[in-house]
Amino acid sequence: MEILLLVVLSLAIGFFAAILGIGGGVILTPTLILLGMETHIAISVSLGGVVLTSLVSSVEYLRQRLVDLKLALLMMVASAPSALAGAYLSVETPGTVLEKLMALFLLAMAGLMLTDMKMRMTDRMLSLERHVKAKDDTGFSYRAHLLFLLPIGMAAGFTAGLFGIGGGVMMVPSLLLSGVPAQVAVATSSMMVNASADVSFLTYLARGGFDLSYLLPIAPALMTGAYIGAMVSARIKPHHTRFMLAGLLVFLSAMLLLR
Numbered sequence: 001m002e003i004l005l006l007v008v009l010s011l012a013i014g015f016f017a018a019i020l021g022i023g024g025g026v027i028l029t030p031t032l033i034l035l036g037m038e039t040h041i042a043i044s045v046s047l048g049g050v051v052l053t054s055l056v057s058s059v060e061y062l063r064q065r066l067v068d069l070k071l072a073l074l075m076m077v078a079s080a081p082s083a084l085a086g087a088y089l090s091v092e093t094p095g096t097v098l099e100k101l102m103a104l105f106l107l108a109m110a111g112l113m114l115t116d117m118k119m120r121m122t123d124r125m126l127s128l129e130r131h132v133k134a135k136d137d138t139g140f141s142y143r144a145h146l147l148f149l150l151p152i153g154m155a156a157g158f159t160a161g162l163f164g165i166g167g168g169v170m171m172v173p174s175l176l177l178s179g180v181p182a183q184v185a186v187a188t189s190s191m192m193v194n195a196s197a198d199v200s201f202l203t204y205l206a207r208g209g210f211d212l213s214y215l216l217p218i219a220p221a222l223m224t225g226a227y228i229g230a231m232v233s234a235r236i237k238p239h240h241t242r243f244m245l246a247g248l249l250v251f252l253s254a255m256l257l258l259r
Contacts, residue, residue, distance in 0.1 A: 006035070007217065007221045008221075010218040010225065011224060012225060013027050013028050013225060014224065014229065015225035016225075017057065017222075017226055018226040019233050019236055020169075021168050021171070021185065021188075021189035021190045022166060022168035022172060023053055023054045023160075023165065023166025023167070023168045023193040024166065024226075025046040025050040025163070025164050026109065026163075026165040026249065027248065028050070028164075029042055029046040029102065029165055031252070032214075033099060034255050034256070034259070037214070038095060039096075039098050039099055040090070040098075040204075041214065043163065043204070045164075045210070046165070047197050048201055048210065048215045050160075050165070050193065050194075051194065051198055052223050053225070054190050054193040055194050056230065057190045057227075058187075058194050060230035060231060061186075061191070062187075062191075064134055064135050065135045066132065066183050066188075068144070069191075070130070071149075071188055072191040072192050074150070075150070075153040075192040076191070076195035078150045078151075078154050078157065079153045079157030079195060079196040081154075082154045082155070082158040082161070083158065083167070083195075083196040084199050084203055085161065086158040086159060086200065087161030087200040087203035088161070088203060090162045091207050093162075098163070100256070101162075102256060103254075103257045104253070105159060106250070109169045109170065110247075110249040110250045110253070111246075112170070113242045114242075114246050115173060127143045127144060128146065129141075130142055130144050132181075142180055143179055144178060145179070148177075149178055153171065156171050156174075156196065160196040160197060161203065164200065166193040167196050168190065168192070168193040172185050172186060172189045175189060183233070
């Protein structure tokens with residue numbers, strides 16, 4: 001029964017991860033912990049799941065030509081070293097401490113998801129003028145403000161390694177705040193999340209804190225959900241789902257704090 005529940009949840013997590021560009025770990029990690037999995041194992045399994053969901057969604061978004069490759073590569077360079085540092089710290093931190101820190105982080109991210117994204121950056125220093133033309137000939141023109149985004153990328157990478165969450169829950173709102181269009185933000189975040197999750201997952205793997213038997217049952221569901229989500233994302237407005245995600249993060253945070 002628990003395996004069936006995990007499979008169903010994984011399908012939904014993969015779907016919402018692709019639509020929102022978040023990787024899904026921000027939901028998967030606390031869910032696994034609340035279902036009784038040891039914290040470090042839950043983080044490593046979640047990172048493995050994020051690697052799969054972000055890879056599947058990134059490939060589909062690349063096919064749709066929605067990824068800003070230059071911006072994604074810059075964010076990957078910023079996030080990868082901090083993801084490594086976060087993963088090393090995570091391995092050395094007691095599980096109970098990680099749980100409480102994660103609960104507070106989830107609350108903060110719920111607040112970020114509910115933030116009005118209408119303000120725009122005006123400072124042109126260290127900004128890139130970008131143009132993305134999607135496969136359906138939709139054009140996007142915008143400025144990416146690196147002075148704002150690169151430190152966020154570093155922070156997202158660190159929390160990805162520390163909590164096994166991917167970092168997209170920080171990146172997507174920040175990209176939107178910087179002025180990147182929603183579809184491009186989601187697609188670009190998915191690619192950046194894959195890089196930080198790869199680094200974090202390999203760190204856990206090298207330290208011996210991963211059990212493949214936990215990931216195998218849910219991997220197909222995560223990947224299927226991510227593929228479906230990426231396929232239909234153009235028809236779904238991200239703000240229609242972010243309120244639901246924010247409510248879920250508050251619930252998971254409360255459950256972790258009350259454990």
